[in-house]
Amino acid sequence: MKKNLFLLSLLLMNVSVFAQATWIWYPGDYEIWLGNQMQNRRTERTTFMPPFWKLDSHYNLMDFHKEFILSQPEELELFVEGRYNVKLDGKILMGYPKRITVPAGKHKINLKVFNQDHVPAVFVRGKTIQSDASWRVTFEDKEWIDETGKASDQSGTTWLQAGSWNFNDPLVPPSQFKLNTKEENPVTVDKQAKSFLLDFGKETFGFLKLKGLTGKGNVRIYYGESKEEALATETCETTDFLEINQSAKRDSVMELTKAFRYVNVQFDGSVAIDGVSMLYEFLPVTERGGFRCSDEEINKIYDVALYTLHLNTREFFIDGIKRDRWIWSGDASQSYLMNYYSFFDSPSVARTMLALRGKDPVTSHINTIMDYTFYWFISIYDYYQFTGDKAFIQQFYPRMKSLMDYCLTRRNKNGLLEGLSGDWVFIDWAEGLSKKGEVSFEQLLFARSLETMALCAGIVNHTEDASQYAQLAKEVKGKLFQYYWNSEKHALVHSRVDGVSTPHVTRYANMFAVFFDYLNSAQKQEVKQHVLLNNQVPKITTPYMRFYELEALCALGEQPYVTKEMKDYWGGMLKLGATSFWEEYNPDKKGAEHYAMYGREFGKSLCHAWGASPLYLLGKYYLGVKPTAPAYQTYLIEPNLGGLQWIEGKVPTPQGEVEVYCSAKEIKVTGAAGTGTLRFKSKKKPTSKQGEIRSTGAGLYEMTIEKGKSYRVSYSL
Known part of the structure; x- marks a missing residue:
């Protein structure tokens, strides 16, 4: 009986007997600190290139606490990043104890930690008491000491659940985190008397390693995503210069990582180098999704897209490995979606969103870009749908609210948004694209962001907020169609200037309105014919x-149309020798013109995260798997061959993979967590021995897919 009461007490006090101890910190602080470290590594030809937006910092003084009940005394080991004190039941223990013994009974332990250079963090390990996300943390406890010398047990501030990642070794604190590396050699080497020209065979990222370096003189290293860039010693984007004076041979690894395929190493004086390799740097992620089909070019596109995403999945999802190597919200929002259909690495999504958000007060849009702020909100909506992570929303709803408050203060007299001083209205890299006035695309993203806020307010039981945000979203959507829908153009027009709608039509707002499901059936068909399939509407050239x-x-x-477009667009890059997908591709360009951007000969990134979108398209719209309730509690499987003879693959969920095979005569499915619905068309009545097929009319059929069960359907496409 006593044992059962003890176990019940542990559960009630949020203690896990078998918990894994891990380093913990104030939620969001480590992500901000780590983002600062990463984003300030960028160089251009050895010149330091920091981000141009505001960077926040971590809180330097932190209080961690945990309440628990012990049936017997327990010894705890304490590991701390920073100067600290320890309190047991409100009374300070002298010195900097590394071990403490806690007597049986109900107790509370506090650790107060100061660290200016790194994020204050603690690791506590005992038999039953372990530091984990169940611990509480605050940056201002507002405590006081009474006349007996006892610290108060009351607090005037909000305690949050501790942040953590995967730092489970007490001797390796979060500040020492590094990505994994492995040594790789070039596939070809052109060695001359005083130079090496190396080809590593594909786009890669890491530290160049000079082997057996000796002598006196200079070493100049020119990196290139293309051979032309590596040979262009005056205009290549990234370089390293070394002054050498050493008699004994030793290996030298460059201090900063670089992106490259080709490397041009030149040296003078008595310098000698035995050879060159590199330490490939990567975040270890598991490939959980997959796709194969009857078209080998599409298979190659999938593989290169996956490699592109992997290269840009680092401490955070970054835009490109050559430049900028920063965290851009618009780029990251696409990486999240690709990730859900490949690695399903939720911690990387959460880290990136937290690093982007930073802290209050809000003084500008995320990355200074209006649309990038809205992508941040929309990404949280998607994150919840794919992962079901309510805790994230509960922790960070206040930061969502303060950011939305900032947006609401910048509305004009019409209740809409237009670029103000300090705002970058980006939309896309497109020559001649107007950003003036009230751009329809921004209003559309604004409406979706307000819908996200209404959803999240409901999750945290802020019913008044939820009602207000829902009403604001309804008003913005109403104005979107009142001001911008043009019946003669069969589309949303691009903007309003000085209260007058322009006649100009672009693709942006119209295509988002389709998959946001803001259009009725008739409007969707109008947009498809008059915008998306209309060559008179300016084309899009960026992935x-x-x-x-x-x-x-x-x-x-x-x-079927998209299959052709993927083969033309992404296949076009492959035909030019791409080993990862680019920031921009225009098939009208020739030769080295493909490498130029931003007025620089080699300014374009040839490995850009937003180039990997086939991962998402093939998973969601060909295999046809998508959640219809958070964390795939319910989900839809709607395979579409897209003109291919057969497709097969798997889509990750929080609890396993959904497996799909589809040809013109057969569909095979294995379910994961939750309850799935297989939906498909058939010219004749389909059959299956594993489940009941329901007709929904007009040649459409459905079947319920249960967790872990496999189904085979015979049908006629």
């Missing part, structure tokens, strides 16, 4: 917006 354009077409059932 960034091709992502959304092709998603809209897939949402409209145009997968």
Whole structure:
């Protein structure tokens, strides 16, 4: 009986007998600190290139606490990053104890930690008491000492659940985190008397290593994503210069990582180098998704897209490995979606969103870009749908609210948003694209962000907020169609200037309105014919917006068209020798013109995260798997061959993979967690021995897919 009461007490006090001890910190602080470290590593030809937006810092004084009940005394080991004191039941223990014994009974332990350079963090390990996300933390406890010398046990501030990641070794604190590395050699070496020209065979990222370096003189290293860039010693984007004076041979590893395929190493004087390799740097992630089909070019596109995403999945999801190597919200929001269909690495998503948000007060849009603020909100909506992580929303709703408050204060007299001083209205890299006035695309993203706020307010039981945000979203959507829908153009027009709607039509707001499901059936068909399939509407040349354009077409059932577009666009890059996908691709360009951007000969990134969108499209709209309730409690499987003879693959969920095979005659599915619905068309009545098939009319059929069970359907496409 006593044992059962003890176990019940542990559960009630949020203690896990078998918990894994881990380093913990104030939620969001480590992500901000680590983001600062990473984003300030960028160089251009050895010149330091920091971000141009505000960077926040961690709180330097932190209080951690945990309440628990012990049936017997327990010894705790304490590991701390920073100067600290320890209190047991409100009374300070002298010195800097590394071990403490806690007597049986109900107790509370506090650790107060100061660290200016790194994030204050603690690791506590005992038989039953372990530091984990159940601990509480605050940066201002407002405590006081009474006349007996006892510290108060009351607090006037909010305690949050501790932040953590995967730092489970007490001797390796969070401040020492490094990505994994492995040594790799070039596939070809052109060695001359005083130079090496190396080809590593594909785009890669890491530290160059000079082997057996000796002598006196200079070493100049020129990196290139292309051979032309590595040979362009005056205009290549990244370089390293070394002064050498050493008699004994030793290996030298460059201090900073670089992106490259080719490396041009030149040296003078008596310098000698035995050879060159590199330490490939990477975040270890597991490939959980997969896709194969009857078209080998599409398979190659999938593989290169996956490699592109992997290269840009680092401490955070970054835009590109050559430049900028920063965390851009628009780029990251696409990486999240690709990640859900490949690695399903939720911690990377959460880390990136927290690093982007930073702290209060809000003084500008995220990355200074209005649309990037809205992508941040929308990404939280998606994150909840795919992962079901309510705790994230409960912890960070106040930061969501303060950011939305900032947006609301910047509305004009019409209740809409337009670029103000300090705002960058980006949308896309497109020559001649107007950003003036009230741009329809921004209002559309604003409406979706307000819908996200209404959803999240409901999750944290802020019913008044939820009602207000829902009403604001309804008003913005109403104005979107009142001001911008043009019946003669069969589309949303691009903008309003001085209260007058322009006649100009672009693809952006229209394609988002499709997959946001803001259009009725008739409007969707109008947009498809008069915008998305209309060559008179300015074309999109960046993979960034091709992502959304092709998603809209897939949402409209145009997968055969999208298959051709993928082969033309991404296949076009492959035909030019791409080993990762680019920041921008224009098939009209020739030769080295493909490498130029931003007025620089080699300014374009040839490994850009937003180039990997086929991962998402093939998973969501060909295999056809998507959640219809948070964390795949319910989900839809709606396979579409898209003109291919057969497709097969798997889509990760929080609890296993959904496996799908589809040809013109057969569908095979294995369910994961939750309850799935297989939906498909068939010219004749389909059959299955594993489940009941329901007709929903007009040649459409459905079948319920249960967790862990496999189904085979015979049908006729």
